[in-house]
Amino acid sequence: MGAVLEKVDAWKLIQEEITDKNNRQTESIMSLGNGYMGARGNYEEKYSGNTLKGTYFAGVWVPDRTRVGWWKNGYPKYYGKVINAPDFLSFSLSVGGKEVDLHSADMPSFYREVDMKSGVMRREMTLETELGTFKVESERFFSIVEKPICVMRYAVHNISLQGELTIKTGISANVFNTDANYGEQFWKDVETKERKNSLYLSAMTKENEFDIKRYRVGIHAAVSSTGEGNCTIQNENGEVCKIFRRTFRTGGECLTIEKIVSVVTTRDYPEAELEKKGQEALEGAVEKGSALLEAEQKAAWERRWEMCDVAIQGDIPAQQGIRFNLFQLLSTYDGEDERLNIGPKGFTGEKYGGAAYYDTEGYCFPMYLSIAGPQVARSLLLFRYNMLERAKENAGKIGMKGAFYPMVTFNGEECHNEWEITFEELHRNAAMAYAIYCYTVYTGDESYCREYGIHVLIEIARFWASRCNYQTEKDKYMLIGVSAPNEYENNINNNWLTNYMAKWCIEYALECADRYDYTLMEEERSHMEEIAAKMYLNMDEETGFIMQQDGFLDKELLPVSSIPPEELPLCKHWSWDRILRSCFIKQADVILAFYYFPERFTKKQKKVNFEFYEPMTVHESSLSPSMYSIAASGYGNKEAAYRLYQRAARLDLDDMNCDTEDGLHITSMAGSWLAIVNGFAGMQYHNGYLSFEPCCPEKWECVTCRMNYRGRILSISFDTDRFCLRVLEGDDIVFQVCGREYECRQGCEKTIALS
């Protein structure tokens, strides 16, 4: 815990030294990606210290058989794993025949940055060896214009080196997954080739017993040097590479290697064409040249930022946090490939596996809807629509009707491996419905819901209806044996949020059925209506206090401040049973409702529950602080909202949960955007028009961001005293601020003083 990089900057991630302790965290933070592929910020050279090597291709995965001590019916058969791709980023550097190891090398200077404005990583370092001193400069980026292309430059500038320097670089399939349970290699049938102007490696994901399609990837690399010296090719043992040798004698001599890589997979091309397609992609890129590719990259990222940026004045850490999060989210998913979703670790680590969590619908969806526009959002919705049949099968596995969307999936089938999560965390099903609702009320476009969404909504409602049971004495419907967003409880009864969302799902599905003339049998409809009407919801009418679940108040109720600091995070120090029986809350649970439906709860209700639950919340899920921040903004608690925003926005930059080393918390990063827009700006849109109730942190001079709203591009900015809306593109708009209505004309701006 604590800032991983010493320096804070509004646009850059700057690393000024190599610290082994922080190295894996730094690698995570310096990750780059283009939605198609990406990699952790591993050094090009050997690093024998604390490192997690990782390069990943979107949508290329392997099912790994679930193995447990004691099998229980319900364990999904496999865990779907993000796998470490063949390595094409490494440059092995040797001086006088001895490989340089950055972990032990003498390094009088080191500087590395990721420029988030352009998506390029650059590094400069001086190395002191027995044979003399020299400088290394390197650069790399994954093109967001030419998706299959990664560009690298690696240059050695001599200072005082006298002797032979060797650089070996190519493509290697000799990689392992760190989280592979059994040390197996995931790449098989490796082929390597030297072609006229390039190296080629092709490999296939390992065979499996689950009828999961295997993927072949084809990787071409054009590697060229400027400067004297010789070059040989080595092609053996699953690795093909070029070795550049040069004897340095005087300062100022230079060896520069340029490497352009293309990656194609059988996700896009038939196996027989793979090599050719990759070759074509490579040739196109080589023809363009690295300088043009880089110029394109910069221009493309600038266009992105124009629409997506959130500018915060007066608070560089907060500013860096939100930019970092947007940078990583857009590097992970840009909506261009509708078969993909937003992987929870993006291209920054292996952990979690799977590609789609409910984080997408619950957290990322409203942000993409607003900054990337309705087409991208619709693509995310269709991803789930296309998996409706699988979700119905999934419901059948636990004896239920309707559709039960998986907790984690690549292809619609559950691919996480714990029954208590996959089969008891029901609330995710509501997030699927919520995204449809969001899309419809935000865009005003009913076509998606009419044509596709209604089927998903009805099946989800059916699931809830079958999963409830009726309690005669109380005359209520209940949900028994669930796990909730707060995963520090397991197998509980009547989690309020789950029950609340179940009721809402049924009501919304019935409402849409009416609106879009979906035929339901009268018996089913009336049964659903009864369930919605009689859902058990334990909220104290008078005080507004909501009971997280049955029996919660029987626990020993203690604040997080009572836990000795050395026992935090609890997940790393306490046995699981102790965590479960404690009152401590992993992440926003009751509180989530204030984000989903801010208009349905009073400030008093938000306050009483925030004040009860927040002190018991350890925020050991990255999904937590943003939601609490929104709740705090929702009743005007600026101090708490700000504190929790910082925790959300800088979660990985400051390694708040001591797990940034495993990769970044990509999907939850959307939470920091929500904390600004839904929280500080107080945006709501549920009644068919935009409304705001700003609650700007005192420290912030101004916040500005844009949003795509019903064919318009709006810019909003606010501080503690005023709120301003501009219509940059599109029609006039009527909107509300703090309950009063205003109008803003096309191309104009409207500034409102806040009382």
Add this chain to the structure above:
Amino acid sequence: MGAVLEKVDAWKLIQEEITDKNNRQTESIMSLGNGYMGARGNYEEKYSGNTLKGTYFAGVWVPDRTRVGWWKNGYPKYYGKVINAPDFLSFSLSVGGKEVDLHSADMPSFYREVDMKSGVMRREMTLETELGTFKVESERFFSIVEKPICVMRYAVHNISLQGELTIKTGISANVFNTDANYGEQFWKDVETKERKNSLYLSAMTKENEFDIKRYRVGIHAAVSSTGEGNCTIQNENGEVCKIFRRTFRTGGECLTIEKIVSVVTTRDYPEAELEKKGQEALEGAVEKGSALLEAEQKAAWERRWEMCDVAIQGDIPAQQGIRFNLFQLLSTYDGEDERLNIGPKGFTGEKYGGAAYYDTEGYCFPMYLSIAGPQVARSLLLFRYNMLERAKENAGKIGMKGAFYPMVTFNGEECHNEWEITFEELHRNAAMAYAIYCYTVYTGDESYCREYGIHVLIEIARFWASRCNYQTEKDKYMLIGVSAPNEYENNINNNWLTNYMAKWCIEYALECADRYDYTLMEEERSHMEEIAAKMYLNMDEETGFIMQQDGFLDKELLPVSSIPPEELPLCKHWSWDRILRSCFIKQADVILAFYYFPERFTKKQKKVNFEFYEPMTVHESSLSPSMYSIAASGYGNKEAAYRLYQRAARLDLDDMNCDTEDGLHITSMAGSWLAIVNGFAGMQYHNGYLSFEPCCPEKWECVTCRMNYRGRILSISFDTDRFCLRVLEGDDIVFQVCGREYECRQGCEKTIALS
């Protein structure tokens, strides 16, 4: 489900044909053991059908690393596995060079029996081959007099065979565990030797990373034949054996092989002496000869039965059930080696691992106390006393004080691999205290408790005190996040039985502290007193209804009869979450209290709870029906008590839970004894003298059994009309029947008519 063997017999287990579908079940039922080693009833010959090969040595085990999809703090590091020993029971039979496979062989006749009176298995079968017909007779037993010795005879009697017959037998380390997660072999460093008169194989359990001692076993076999033919020795690839060849020409010819095996391990001897000690054991046995060994075996089993038998007249299935259970229990554990405990599958299978479960204290202990006497019982108590320090460590792992005995163990350390069982099933800790209580009140001998037991009791009480939490509003102490005997619930609050036993443990520990002058700090004592006084116990004062756990009545309450039969057993058909949220009860939970403390509950309380819970109980634990039977006897419900006794007594014989194939439910077999003695005879001894309240099933003409009570050997017999007690050895006794006091003199009997 259904009787595995077609024929029912009072003393024998009789198999009249080989049915592949039932083969693994039959193997389980035909298991033999002598407390030191044992084996499943595998055929000597090859059987390519449905089989589970298994020979086991008591106390020889291997820790197998726990591997799970998603690690949670609290998973024990390893699972302690019972391992399949090197094979010395097989006789490979070939005719004309072709190995006979009993799965496909033509077998005009087949007969096999285990004679429980003598502990000997015998088999006769006729085999028809292309080269003619012959008869095979085999016999085997594990000597209960000479523990390291197993004796086998294998004879071929020719009828019409014309051709060469080969028999290969020896010792082989090429065995696998079926439940080894990863297909690893558990035997390493195999040595094989031919000695002058014997074969020798020695092997070591595999290396491990847990500081668990490895064991070496040394197995000697003297194999000799009578009849003509030649014999060669084969010694290669982890196997050493003799091959007997004989060409048969005419009927009446005969080849008989006698094999005497000795097994020694480093549990008993230093590694360097192992071979010699095994050789000595073998020589002693060979010198005695198989006939004498068999005679000794018969005599020894007869002596056992004299004391232990329960004779039921008028109901052969019930009679066979109890004898089978006693036979298997005594074959598993006889109290001679105090380092051992009663493995839940004995020598009949691999499943469950570990050697000691709370089944020992909860179920087996009162039976051994009564039929094997106080010394054996004391040995079982010391087994736990010696592990007190480990139990304290175990409590520390979940942040608690005092002692928390493991769910499963070989050496005092937890060796099961599921946190929800090992860390949440608290009630087992009470069973440890209960056994001490039982011993003390049954024997009247306070020396164990004064010297040893008190330390265990106090540490257990400390555990409970630290595990409770105080609920201010209700002014009660509670136990949150537990799993209970009914393992079809997980992580529940205020399981009534757990709370009840916790209260009792604290009270009994304090009572003993007073009695034996154990010094407790006043603060600790008064805290414990407060907890015991304010323990939350949800029993309806008026009706006597006990709530199994908080929220139980919120479930959909259905009888087992509402489940479609094809969905039973639930554990094989329903997903785990569905099982958890249902009302269905795996095994006796609330009901257990009526067994532990029959005198504390009224008939009305027993009835109301039996009638509420029994219809929801699926009895998918073998530990269940016996306890329900006792509860039913406890309020005079003979019909239910009898039905549930049959289920308990014939659980494996009739494969009630569809899992007899994995091995027998050894420890729960004690339940059928308890159902007779504590149930039908209504024996109690909590007030310092014996009392009975018989409730004999109508069908039974008479039940007779013996018990060791305070230096006496008593015989009791009862039917529906009368109860009779005899003092076979020892002093006069005062006892109660149905609340009235009687006396019986030394050597006399007292018959009481029941109203």
